[in-house]
Amino acid sequence: MRGRASVAIDLSDEERSFLEAQLRRHKAERSLSDRCRIVLRCADGLTSKEVAAELGHAEHTVGKWRRRFAEHRIEGLSDEYRAGRPRTISDAQVAEIIKQTLETTPKDATHWSIRSMAAETGYSHTTIRRIWNAFGLQPHRSETFKLSTDPLFVDKVQDVVGLYMSPPNRAIVLCLDEKSQIQALDREQPVLPMAPGVAERRTHTYLRNGTTSLFAALGIATGAVVGKCYKRHRATEFLDFLKELDRNLPEGPDVHLVMDNYATHKTPKVKAWLARRPPWQVHFTPTSASWLNQIERWFAELTRKQIQRGVHRSVAELEADIMAFIDAHNDKPKPYRWVKSADEILTSVKRFCLKTMNRTSIPGD
Template sequence: MILLCAEGLQSKEVAERLGVHEHTVGKWRRRFVKDRIEGLTDEYRPGRPRTVMDAQVAEVIERTLNNTPKDATHWSIRGMAAETGLSHTTIRRIWNAFGLQPHRSETFKLSTDPLFVDKVQDIVGLYMAPPNRAIVLCVDEKSQIQALDREQPVLPMVPGVAEPRTHTYIRHGTTSLFAALDVATGAVIGKCYKRHRATEFLDFLKEIDRRVSAGLDVHIVMDNYATHKTPKIKAWLARRPHWHVHVTPTSASWINQIERWFAELTRKQLQRGVHRSTTELEADINRFIEAHNEKPKPYKWVKSADEILASVKRFCQRTQKTLCGEL
């Protein structure tokens, strides 16, 4: 506007050329004449005065991180609002701005295995670069699976209403599932037993031996549970030099891929299943395995051993800093 006016154009002509009102051009011309370049900047707009001061924000953060309420283990939004005299919406904004979530907690457990690094490198290397003419199997047992029936019949789901079921149940015994996941194909070998002793585990190893093609080396990934290392198990494995055992670190079940499949079994079949006997339960488990093996899909392991170890190192360093800060 000012540049066009400087060329000698009238306010009306400038307004028509720029598509603004003539009064707008006049306003900016007057401001430029009065204050020159400074007159073309926006004027200060104070807006509504602050009602929450920095000291109050700091107090909320300090209380959230270092104190707990008298009647609870963690702060709620309304509890903090009542304690500080601020509104619950203000507390919410402060917590969101600083990433505070007192209502949430996360669990962790670090392995204390002295060979943790070596075992992680061994097993992850097996996943990401399996040996030739070999099969890699993740083996474990899901013990004490309960056959649960509801005290009253489960009602059908209808539009707008979730499936109604009683929260109380009747136990009809337990079964234990031994399973082996083929890392390359995603197929599962599974067998249910009444108990989960070394005897049952040895029988399951023989079941695997019968199903694996001859001429292949067998690499099994399993934990160091007592039933996996009895003299009979060790003697049976020693007579089969083409079998190779890879033991997971203690407190590191996440590295065994069969645990991921067990989670699927629980979510899809067991969590909401209704079974009036262990026979029904085992039949449903076997059907689930058969359905899974019709179109098996392997889990894709994407983290290298170095990335996993680096992540564990960062967590340890972060935890150490936090503890040192508290001390």
């Protein structure tokens, strides 16, 4: 006895191209790619039994997608809508959970957790998790911010960013700052090196072996860095570093210095020294806006790559590693690419201020 004949599948060029493209997609759903493969093999003239044996599916599964494609073509390969389990929590209850998450805190903590909110409301922790995920609530996370209160914030941002994005012709632009109190730290016990499947391990306790302060200047055009270490970070050391820069820079071009409002940068001796050099011009970043100084980005690399996990038994070792890092950086310097214009920065700050004011405002005020 012969069973029911298989439905013949005849593909157009567009349909075959679409099905084959789904098989080549790296992020395609496994279920969809399996269905496309079934239809393609059926279109090659194989029976459902042969396709099932070749692809490792049940014969009735192959027959199902053969019929679905024959009736609805490509649209038939999608899953049919399923109503699913009825909701057990109303919109009002969801709104109450959201309100409680945003406006209250538990008695024994600074923020809610999924388990503590579940215990407080009587719902399961999976229900709380779904609601928080749906509305993007993450009470365990916290970010920091600080807005500049400099009355000349707008003017300084436009000045510094304009210098980055459109520097004067034949001029040298240097981002200058000091990284003070860098500690020479040694571990109380030897560091255990990394091994296959085992991360590097070190004691959480350490020995302090003194500190040093690094004065550094970054050329925005080349990415090269000039640096020098000092025992202290007073105006005297800052002035000495300026003189070091003066000796290393070529004569002729104007020099534009970008630096912050630290007191050592504005002493009478420093101002007098700069006044005797008209080609040297100073551009101050706004207060509480060190992110405008590109040297801070380089300081972050120095900390991450050299200082954070370094072991230094003396200040001399620390300073030697810092200078070696500068030399290695200058072998292949790469300038940072500033992409945000002053208007875009100011617009972002304005948007953040308005959002913060809306969140902290009291209804009725």
